[in-house]
Amino acid sequence: MADSAEAVSMRNAEIVRRYLRVFETRDVAEFDELVAENVVVHGAGFHGQGRQYPVGAVLTSGLSNCRVQVDDLFSAGDRVTVAFTLTYTHDRSGRDLTMTGVKSYRLREGRIVEFWGETDLYGLLR
Numbered sequence: 001m002a003d004s005a006e007a008v009s010m011r012n013a014e015i016v017r018r019y020l021r022v023f024e025t026r027d028v029a030e031f032d033e034l035v036a037e038n039v040v041v042h043g044a045g046f047h048g049q050g051r052q053y054p055v056g057a058v059l060t061s062g063l064s065n066c067r068v069q070v071d072d073l074f075s076a077g078d079r080v081t082v083a084f085t086l087t088y089t090h091d092r093s094g095r096d097l098t099m100t101g102v103k104s105y106r107l108r109e110g111r112i113v114e115f116w117g118e119t120d121l122y123g124l125l126r
Helices: 004-024 028-034 052-058 121-125
Strands: 035-043 046-049 064-078 079-090 096-108 111-119
Touching: 004 028, 004 052, 004 064, 004 079, 004 096, 004 111, 028 052, 028 111, 035 052, 046 121
Parallel strands: 035 111
Antiparallel strands: 035 046, 064 079, 079 096, 096 111
């Protein structure tokens, strides 16, 4: 028996929440379970393919102690959209830096296979 649409949406929302928690834990090995190896990434005029892109985003040098706040989350079928606020500690200055963004994820068989998004990089650099 197939899962209900609501059950699929709830499961996909939880997968995206787990994905976002990796930014806090920096346990990128968890991506093996959450993100397809050939995930397609779109954003800020960039289009790439491969798990190395989200891994690189988590392991950005000079920024640590990421805190993720989910401001809004909407899940329907194979799509999950999240508005979020990330707060990092800038390693050199010790100051908190904040960045907001919106990402939309497409999932298949319990893994993120594609995502689109924009972040306020200017806000982070201010």
